[in-house]
Amino acid sequence: MNSRTEHAPIIQMKNIEKHFGSVIALAGVSVEVYPGECHCLLGDNGAGKSTFIKTMSGVHKPTHGEIHFEGQEMHFADPRDAISAGIATVHQHLAMIPLMSVSRNFFMGNEPTKKVAGMSFFDHEKANRVTMEEMRKMGINLRGPDQAVGTLSGGERQTVAIARAVHFGAKVLILDEPTSALGVRQTANVLATIDKVRKQGIAVVFITHNVRHAMAVGDRFTVLNRGKTLGTAQRGQITPEELQDLMAGGQELVALEGSLGGTV
Amino acid sequence: MSDAPNAAAGGDERIKQRSKFREAMIRPELGGIVGTAIVFALFLLFAFDSGMFNSQGIMNWSQVSAQFMIIAVGACLLMIAGEFDLSVGSMIGFAGMMIAIFSVTLGWPVWMAIITAFILCIALGALNGFIVIRTGLPSFIVTLAFLFILRGFTIYFPQTIERKTIIGGIKDVSEGDWLAAVFGGKILTGFFQWMGDAGIIAVFERGSRAGQPVVDGVPMLIVWALILVVLGHILLTKTKFGNWIFASGGDAEAARNSGVPVNRVKILMFMFTAFCACVFATCQVMEFGSAGADRGLLKEFEAIIAVVIGGALLTGGYGSVIGAALGALIFGVVQQGLFFAGVESSLFRVFLGVILLGAVILNTYIRRIITGER
16 A cells, blocks of 8 residues: 555564474564555465464464564464454454354354343344344345355355454454465455455455465565565565565476466 | 445345245254154054043153253253263262262261262363363263263262162151252142142042142252253353354364353363253152162263254254253153053164154254255
């Protein structure tokens, strides 16, 4: 975003290192994310993307390095800490429970309550109303709030999960490969949702290994390779081909691509 | 791209309108409701004049059903939370034996014996849950171990202390005890006396109790069953915690990601199951006036069967307390009804197997509808 220079970054990851025993998963990764931008984190399998976002969302503690959130240094003890600070993660498969209704899923862990005779009960009315409203905003038509999530498509599930995170005050939204298992149309829907969320001023960290998906919504692109950043590029400064090369670590893919006629 | 083309039209044209019938199918209690209707219809038809539907008959199968209900409520909530407890039956034997040993052998006041037994059981339930959570082992195995451990102690203690496997004399020591009455007493005795006087229910014709109704009140066992069913149903469907129970069983990892304290929910449900087993045991001990080392045998399976007939999925995340209660009712009515109808009682097991299979197949079908699997 052009207005980025006026803002301070909402989250800064400085020289993050993470070691698992003798394995160095992250060897000093620095990334800054600004409000209202979609920051794409690219990298091949094993590049350290997952470890990095798990550090950001409080699942792992960094071995070295600092996390600054809204200007203050943070030490997340567990994901709850990160969530209450405003860092929400939408996992590819682990976001929704198919057997439960959309509204029960939407408010899972954040159930609205009402007091009846001094006891607190799940406020189904409010939950249903808010769910329908939020789903309508995201362009999903439900048969009813009691429709089971299992009947929704993969893209719709991602959208519900994103809408849920936004509704509960996420300032940084981490999307872990939200499009990797989706069809063309569903991917488009999810990308559109990301666009809507970004326009609300929320910082989106979009993890993917699909350059096309990244180019469609990304403002900036950071490529991870073997636990290190290969630099951050602005939109317009880099071509999809260059990104692809960076992700694969350059050389080999050039040779491979030659034989595949540039289709990868 | 940002607006789905069908957003304004209202609804996706590819989603077929569901028939009311299919809508009605998608509730966990369906199997239980249908089963209850069938069972009652059959017995009304074939065993009406056998005494099954006079006051003693009704009390007979109600009591048996209530027993099943008490343990089914616990098993149901635990199963929805994604776990099993196979130690329920042994827990029943153990709790009863503890009450007997404390009150008869050690001479404690009965109320103290009961409370101590409850604390012990709930602690054992917590231990069950703790081991399951900590080790990540299937609850099936962990509680199977406790099935043997508790049963072993239930036989060992009375044999070592009293050189017998049944401890009696609880009726005498519990005379006038306030807490014993909560489990072994009867309510509405005045109402039953009135019904007896009015000729609605049978009264004793002769003997010392002539004029008193044969069924002189509602045992606390039934009251406990109804209270547990109502509370369990409200907890599951109307509270925040109920949502956590569903979530923990539906997908523990997804629930954790959303901030649901899955471990706490599961351990609490193990404790609640143990509590229900202890309620069962206490009512039984107060009714029989004795505790036996073989009490509660196979109850864990009967509880699980009632829950499954009631529409809960063995895999967790789906089910209904009302359904489980209906499952328990079917269980009790059939077990006693076959006796009234004069059917060979071994056939009860055949029936049990058949209805269990039918219920599981129906449940699988329902789950496919809900989750849209094919």
